[in-house]
Amino acid sequence: MKSLLVATALALASTTAVADGNASGHSHGQTSIGQPGSAAEADRSVTIRMVETADGMGFEPAALDVKQGETIRFEVENTGHMDHEIVLGTVEGNRAHMQKMAEMGPMRHHDPNALQLAPGKAGELVWTFSEPGSVQFACLIMGHMEAGMHGTITVN
Structure with missing residues (x-):
């Protein structure tokens, strides 16, 4: 009986690990929005504040312009009373990721x-923007993006 419980616990743990590992769909290499950068090689630092107001939630600033090839060190501060996140992605990718999170639960x-x-x-997030276009940053915690917690990075 004890070995059955251990086997069941291991099976559940491995299922959770696989689900968590595949939940984001992001790789650690280059993507259409760029790739991870090195803080030592950052071209500049940008402070982003996660805020909660009477009107909702958001990021300050909510719009940024960067140059193609630029490495940005985002210094992110959560000034609110709830957990928040910042996820860089395409609008479509973030929306799909948010739906997947709703199905799988918080992670x-x-x-x-x-x-x-x-x-x-x-905390900090360092990113190199290698392709021109538009990158969304958003909080994908349930209800936060709908409350206004998203912004746009324009890469020229």
Whole structure:
């Protein structure tokens, strides 16, 4: 009986690990929005604040312009009272990821294009924008993007 319980627990743990590992669909290499960068090679730093207001939630600033090939060190501060995250992606990719998260339940991101922060905490995300176009940054925690927690990075 004891071995059956251990086997069941291991099976559940491995299923969870596989689900978490495949949940994001992001690779650690280059994507259509760029690739992870090195803080030592950052061209500049940009502070982004995660905020909660009477009107909803958001990022300050909510729009940024970067140059193609530029490496940005995002210094992210959660000034709110709830957990928040910032995920870099395409609008379509973030929307699909958010739907997948709704189906699978809450999980922590372990991808280089994402950062999750508890209230009052700060962290950094370093990204190189290798392709021109538009990149969305959003909080994909259920209800947060709908409350206004998204922004746009224009890569020229």
